[in-house]
């Protein structure tokens with residue numbers, strides 16, 4: 300297995316040391332007897348027609364990494380065709396290395412396309428929770444339905460993860476997480492009363508790891524991971540608030556070293572394939588997934604390669620900052636722009652889903668929030684031209700970051716009004732946060748009222764999007780929680796929309 304081999308090469312010296320310790324290559328289980336080593340649950344993701352990544356992390360105590368000894372351990376894994384594990388499809392063992400926080404990434408190969416599997420890990424007597432996952436359909440296959448959940452922004456201190464319980468209950472085929480899986484910063488005055496855990500800001504690898512472990516200790520989040528494979532990208536808070544490529548807004552020295560630590564911790568806790576580049580400072584998470592002939596997912600990273608904020612500020616009046624319109628300013632970077640253009644151009648999929656972080660629809664305001672796509676107007680126009688020129692079928696953008704639901708028709712020329720001569724290049728469904736707070740609804744409604752291309756906006760509920768992609772159409776339901784502070788909260792569909800295949804434009808259902 301290529302991926303496992305790469306890990307072994309990366310950490311050959313450490314493995315040699317472990318071999319000297321354990322004799323048979325790695326030491327056996329060394330977690331304390333009483334401690335359950337799968338306290339963070341399991342996950343799967345990055346599905347291909349014949350392969351999926353299985354994930355776990357050996358950690359005896361989510362809030363105390365020192366409770367797990369710093370030695371390599373050998374973890375067994377099984378993949379079965381049935382929940383009772385009577386028909387095994389694959390099994391093996393993997394090495395959990397201290398250098399990777401005892402995370403385990405198994406790239407299981409040789410699976411059948413388009414079917415569900417169950418998986419688990421074993422260490423000594425301990426057996427992990429059972430996760431359910433699936434492979435992508437075979438190339439060219441046209442599945443009747445793909446149920447996709449879209450989630451983002453789960454600030455621990457702002458509420459429960461009830462949204463994840465509802466995602467698990469919806470039994471999606473796939474979950475797309477579009478950023479702010481953790482929030483890196485320090486003490487917060489608006490603490491969710493039941494769950495104050497830490498007050499430090501994540502700056503080092505150990506601190507980022509501790510934060511992922513804390514977040515992943517939540518049972519509802521674990522349930523959503525156990526329900527389906529995930530595809531993931533990051534936003535700013537996986538590293539630092541509103542950072543742009545190699546700087547944070549505070550201009551902190553040593554930022555690239557901090558970013559490398561944050562990127563490594565992200566990899567360690569996500570069901571991702573390790574790309575060819577193993578320098579974590581430049582970890583590439585740009586990915587593409589085909590779901591048979593039904594959908595192609597273009598998963599973007601709009602943080603690592605973007606230009607710095609225009610006029611070096613977070614908010615500026617358009618007229619006061621001509622730099623905003625500088626065509627040299629990029630959001631995706633030249634390589635990723637070219638990669639996306641190519642992937643759209645050669646796509647044969649019925650739906651082209653652009654999975655990315657930030658609201659793409661123009662908010663039409665003179666006062667520009669420079670961190671969003673409004674702060675990168677030339678890059679956005681280039682993307683819209685690329686979409687139009689590619690002839691890729693039925694583009695749909697999914698987004699997060701703004702902690703609000705929005706449904707928008709993205710039109711080719713942002714500056715021109717809604718009209719027949721200004722064609723729609725994509726539908727955008729932006730999801731609200733799992734927990735993170737937002738602004739009052741009247742301000743959101745005022746933005747909707749001022750922008751005819753924005754059909755709907757809702758900032759007064761936390762939740763997620765549940766989409767159904769079929770050959771004939773795609774629907775998106777905006778699911779809102781009744782009360783984010785209540786882990787047992789119910790949820791309701793606040794609004795639902797559809798796009799018919801072959802006809803651009805969102806309709807409210």
Ligand code: FE
Pocket residue numbers: 452453478479536700701702732735
């Ligand atoms: Fe956020």
Ligand code: CA
Pocket residue numbers: 478479534535536700
């Ligand atoms: Ca964000």
